[in-house]
Every structure is written in C-alpha cells, then in structure tokens.
Amino acid sequence: MDAPMPPPLEPLDETWDRALCVVAHPDDMEFGAAAAVARWTGQGKWVGYTMVTSGEAGIDGMAPDECRTVREAEQVESARIVGVDTVDFLHQPDGVLEYGVPMRRLLAAEVRRHRPDIVITGNFRDTWGGRNLNQADHIAVGKAVLDAVRDAGNRWVFPEQLEGELEPWGGVREVWAFGSPESTHGVDTTDTFDAGVESLKAHAAYIDGLGWENWDPREFLEGMARGTGQRLGTAFAAPFEVFPMGWGD
Numbered sequence: 703m704d705a706p707m708p709p710p711l712e713p714l715d716e717t718w719d720r721a722l723c724v725v726a727h728p729d730d731m732e733f734g735a736a737a738a739v740a741r742w743t744g745q746g747k748w749v750g751y752t753m754v755t756s757g758e759a760g761i762d763g764m765a766p767d768e769c770r771t772v773r774e775a776e777q778v779e780s781a782r783i784v785g786v787d788t789v790d791f792l793h794q795p796d797g798v799l800e801y802g803v804p805m806r807r808l809l810a811a812e813v814r815r816h817r818p819d820i821v822i823t824g825n826f827r828d829t830w831g832g833r834n835l836n837q838a839d840h841i842a843v844g845k846a847v848l849d850a851v852r853d854a855g856n857r858w859v860f861p862e863q864l865e866g867e868l869e870p871w872g873g874v875r876e877v878w879a880f881g882s883p884e885s886t887h888g889v890d891t892t893d894t895f896d897a898g899v900e901s902l903k904a905h906a907a908y909i910d911g912l913g914w915e916n917w918d919p920r921e922f923l924e925g926m927a928r929g930t931g932q933r934l935g936t937a938f939a940a941p942f943e944v945f946p947m948g949w950g951d
C-alpha cells in the first residue's frame with residue numbers, strides 16, 4: 703500500500719527585507735535551504751548567516767584546529783554563491799552545544815546586531831520524520847533561537863549588551879525552521895535550484911570526509927526538492943515550519 707500523500711504546503715510570506723539564518727554547523731543551510739536563500743537574495747533581500755560552531759568536529763580524518771579553518775572558508779564561499787556576504791562564526795564547541803542562557807545570550811546579540819524581520823534556523827524537532835533522529839546541536843540551537851528572538855526585544859534581558867551601540871530589537875515577525883517534519887509552508891526553489899547545488903558542493907572537504915561512495919549532491923537535493931514541490935504545486939521547493947512571534951497569531 704502507498705503511504706498517504708503528505709498535506710499541501712502554503713507559500714511562505716515574502717514581504718520582508720531582512721532575514722538572519724542561525725544554524726549549528728557550516729553545511730546546515732546547504733542541505734536543503736540554500737536554494738531558497740538564493741531566491742530571496744535575488745529579490746534584493748538581505749540575508750545573513752550565523753554559524754554557532756565552525757563544524758570543527760565534522761571530519762573524522764581531520765583534527766579540529768585544521769578543520770575549523772577549512773570549514774569556515776568553505777562556508778564563506780557557499781554563502782557567497784547564494785548572495786550572502788555576512789557570515790558570523792560564534793565559535794561554540796561543535797558536537798556538544800547546550801541549550802541554555804549562555805547560548806540565548808549569544809544569539810540575542812546576533813539578533814540585536816542584524817535586526818532581521820525573519821529568523822531562519824534548521825529543523826529542531828526530535829526527528830526528521832519517521833525514525834531518523836535529529837542531531838543534538840540542531841535541537842539546542844533551534845530552541846535557543848526561539849527564545850533569543852524574544853530576549854532580543856526585551857531591554858531588561860541581557861542589558862549589558864545595550865551599553866554600547868546595540869538597541870533592543872523586537873521586530874522579528876516569524877521564526878522559520880527548514881526541513882522540519884512539521885512543515886506547513888514551502889518556497890518555490892525551481893529557478894534557483896542550481897545555485898543551491900553549487901552552494902552545497904562548496905563544502906568539498908566536508909563531503910569528501912563523509913566518505914559516501916558515489917554520493918551526488920544534485921541528486922540528493924533534487925529528491926528532497928521534488929517531493930516538497932509536489933506539496934507546493936511547483937517543480938522544486940523547500941519546506942519550512944513557521945513560528946509566529948507576535949501575539950494573537
């Protein structure tokens with residue numbers, strides 16, 4: 703028997719100017735969301751990246767100190783390919799991130815600094831759907847992102863950040879988690895799909911280090927984008943779960 707058809711997706715709101723993407727690792731954006739970023743930068747929107755770690759524990763055959771440099775360079779290049787010029791690295795320890803006040807403080811500062819309308823993170827549900835478990839860093843970051851967006855708007859939370867040029871920022875309308883199994887929305891990535899593939903390929907040392915025989919980034923992304931596109935009514939699409947940050951939504 704065929705599995706039941708997943709429900710249709712609503713198009714994401716695109717009436718915004720600035721989005722900040724906050725993820726645990728270099729490569730997180732590129733495994734599914736980079737083509738959406740290329741679409742938005744192509745519309746003239748500003749998109750920035752914040753990497754909580756530098757993915758320095760991500761290549762089995764490369765020690766963290768060397769790996770950090772390699773992966774930061776790959777991330778800057780993969781961002782450039784999709785029109786992103788701002789990539790911040792917060793240098794938190796890869797693989798052992800903890801959800802809590804220290805991470806909220808770091809992320810609130812990023813939100814206050816960049817003043818986005820939308821904050822994007824990766825899936826932070828326990829699974830990717832089915833039995834594939836999510837990774838601990840992704841869950842810690844996603845939860846902290848939601849809290850940090852609220853923290854950023856409250857001048858009495860992390861007030862030491864406001865002693866210089868930073869101001870509170872309560873302007874984030876929504877947080878979006880791409881790749882969530884609870885996704886209700888999607889964005890058409892048909893026209894920018896190739897840029898998304900190139901962006902993933904920029905993580906050459908990382909992909910090499912995975913040691914997956916004959917793994918093809920294009921084929922991998924196409925499989926996901928096509929299934930999501932069927933739910934949105936487009937050739938290709940990327941899926942997002944939407945968390946409204948205002949009251950009364």
Ligand SMILES: [Zn+2]
Binds near residue numbers: 726727
């Ligand atoms: Zn990751």
